[in-house]
Amino acid sequence: MKVKDQSMTLQKDMIAEHFTRLSKAEEQGKKVVYTFVPGNLTELILAFDMLPVLPEINALQSGMRKKSGRFITEAEKQGHSEDVCTYVKCDIGMLKSGNIGPTGEQLPKPDLLLLSYTGCFVFLKWFELLQQEYNCPVVMLHIPYQADGAPSPNMRNYIAKQLREKVVPALEKVSGKALDGAKLSEALAKSARAEEDFVWVLESAKTKPSPIDAYFGGVYYIGPIFTFFRGTDQAIGYYSALREEIEDRLAQGLGPMTPEGPMAEERFRLVVEGPPNWTHFREFWKMFYDEGTVVVASSYTKVGGIYDLGFRHDPEEPLETLADYCLGCYTNLNLPSRVDLLEKYINDYDADGFVINSVKSCNSFSAGQLLILRELEQRTGRSGGFIESDLVDPRYFSASNLKNRLESYFQMLEQKRGGVHK
């Protein structure tokens, strides 16, 4: 049985609608910008009436729809090694298989590759490959890594300058339109409204029992704001509806919705670091909810922007606010900042422990995770679990091994708690 919240259906419809829009881009004369989720400049792209395509979203959607394995094999046939990021291989394989998107509709070619670099080295190589395929212009937005743990005014100015002098002119050239500052500000104001409701939803997990799962459910909640809809009325509508839905769950004292209905009992509250596995997403989720485990906060739901620390897009300073947004994405944080954030989540959300899902594909995420594990255990006194899988390569999802480790971890938490079966 598959049970969905209304918001999940709404989100799915919005994404599907966007893919349909993309499939008609060429016939409708719409220009297309390929870009990445961390540091995406959706408001700016939409201000030029251009359509964004996010290759990571294509890959993860293909993973969820069981198409990624075939695409990865195709990319490997083209010579991409086993060690290459599977998002990249999935994307390249999809392209080589006719560029049919996850919903079965044709994806348009890019008119511009907007390379927003926010901590992931692979992004550079990825768009190099796409540039060779499409022979289209690339504009790079370099986001300085937060090596010292905090953004500086210089960094902010550096990004705003790049936006003003490189990115906006490139968008103007490709779209044939001048930047409409008022339109951009209006979109940023809409972003801020949606962000308010989004943060309220994330923070609802502080309640016991939590009305949401902030990882498995969270990936649905971040959908609109991390992808094509930030700065739109649709996003405002979605987050307002989502908030109402969660308010209702809170009022009824209900736990999170799972694919098999509302979770009956909240036994463990966890924080999760690392992206989920997409190829066996429901099976992976089931390993948690079957044990009464709810994820109350996660770092993955911050890759497209960290809003719960107070950042909101500011329509008064359009380019500078985009700079602040890009600087603050989770992928752009250094290791100590990531530890601080996870520690804060464990404490603020009163988690029983934390799990790190170390994915084979993603060096940006995985490097240093064992250090994170030790440091968090030391600082919080709460136990960490360590599991390994992959983003979209189904060959790296070993269900029985994962289940074995997770069960052991949950039993360890139970034992530590001094429960019945100590």
Place this chain on the structure above:
Amino acid sequence: MKCVVGIDLGSTTTKAVILDDQGKIIGRGITNSRSNYDVACDVARTEAYIDARFGLLGQRLGHLDSDGHLLARLTKAFRLQQYLQQLNNLNQRMAYWARGDRYADCRTELEDFLAHFSQEAEAYGERLFLGDEKPKSDFFRDLAGFCYNTEAARFCEENEMSFDVLLGIYDKSILEVENTPLDKGFGRQIRTAYTRLADEVTGSIFAMVDAIADEDLEEVNAVGTGYGRQRLPFDKAQIRSEILCHGLGAHAMYPNTATVLDIGGQDTKAIQVDPSGLVTSFQMNDRCAAGCGRYLGYIAEEMNLSLPELGPLAQSAAKAVKINSTCTVFAGAELRDRLSDGQKREEILLGLHRAIMYRAMSLLARSGGISNEFTFTGGVAKNAAAVEVLRELVTENYGEGIVLNINPDSIYTGALGAALFAHRDVCAGHLLEAV
């Protein structure tokens, strides 16, 4: 007597430990894991109860058997009885298959061979259990298989018969024998067994043995663990992770244990425990079972050795050949390559042991390192060469002060932990019924 049982269903062997109502170990049983997990669990449990009854008998015999000789003889006579019972079952199964149409052309030779094997295997059993011959394994499948292979090879050579035909019949039949639960009639078996020792055993001992056979061992709780734990015929609440069970089992064996390394058939676990035996952190090998016990099993097969022979041979090496791969599949190629280079078998073998232990050290480091005391468990802990390498690497990486504990019964660590959980549940009033 009320008792609880813990069962560890591993990928290679299934172990059972029985505790009395005070939490004291009274019996241990082990069998090879097989396709039918229920039977493996049942056999290990039956074996543990048999061991418990012999343990009780030892206590009762007291001064009548101060050197333990009588108990050892009775145990061996009992084991022979079990062996013969399984042999009888095997003979019946093979006779059944031999009647099949596909063997019409060679039926006479086949029946001749099976009759010959039956006699040889019975004599072999008597030499093993009541004579001086040392068994190469604890399991019937291996003992009968050894005898069958030897006799079949000889017979085929003398009679120009296909070895594959004989092997095929054995393979089918041994599977069926293995998937048949053991005879649980301890009293009946021991009474048959002691008639073999009529000259050694007096009437009062017979009465004592009869009393033990009739002793009521009431199982009030059972907890299962191990790789196949989900397949155990237990309620979910009676299933515990092997991590927790190994942690608790190691703590029970050595109360100062802080770090546990368990190398089992297909996984390696590095576990940190607190002073009360609670697991605080753990790491397991992921995606790949390189460097686990199966690796040694595979190497033993490649070298035509039995598992217990590996360690001593490796220990006889003057130096170790450097081997980087711990991939079980590559191990054979690695081995042949080194042999063709003229390297000595024992030096290659020592190199393979080192490769396994390097991998274990990496996992230990990931789990938080080694703290004092350090307990090594699992089947590989029985391998003296592996232990020697481990000891060396621990000193090299963590200094001289680490105490390394290895219990002769370390293979039962997981089952002991499970039994202790079962005992705790009973003490806490959370009595669960076995399904």
